[in-house]
Amino acid sequence: xxxxxxxxxxxxxxxxxxxxxxxxxxxxxxxxDRTYMSEIERGVTNISLAMAERIARALGxxxxxxxxESEQEK
Numbered sequence: 591x592x593x594x595x596x597x598x599x600x601x602x603x604x605x606x607x608x609x610x611x612x613x614x615x616x617x618x619x620x621x622x623d624r625t626y627m628s629e630i631e632r633g634v635t636n637i638s639l640a641m642a643e644r645i646a647r648a649l650g651x652x653x654x655x656x657x658x659e660s661e662q663e664k
Contacts, residue, residue, distance in 0.1 A: 596633030597663035603631040605649050619648035
């Protein structure tokens with residue numbers, strides 16, 4: 591079973607790529623540093639609910655949808 595951080599990161603990456611966004615542009619939209627976004631996508635950092643909300647907003651989806659996507663990655 592994959593860790594929640596890893597599954598969340600995989601979901602973020604999959605959704606970002608699906609929208610045709612580079613990691614750098616996506617990080618700008620979420621108002622975070624690109625290196626931090628890389629850590630999130632690799633599942634090596636634990637994020638806050640506020641950060642999950644910023645990521646979801648940058649993807650144009652609800653945080654509940656983002657969490658549901660991450661559940662599918664497990």
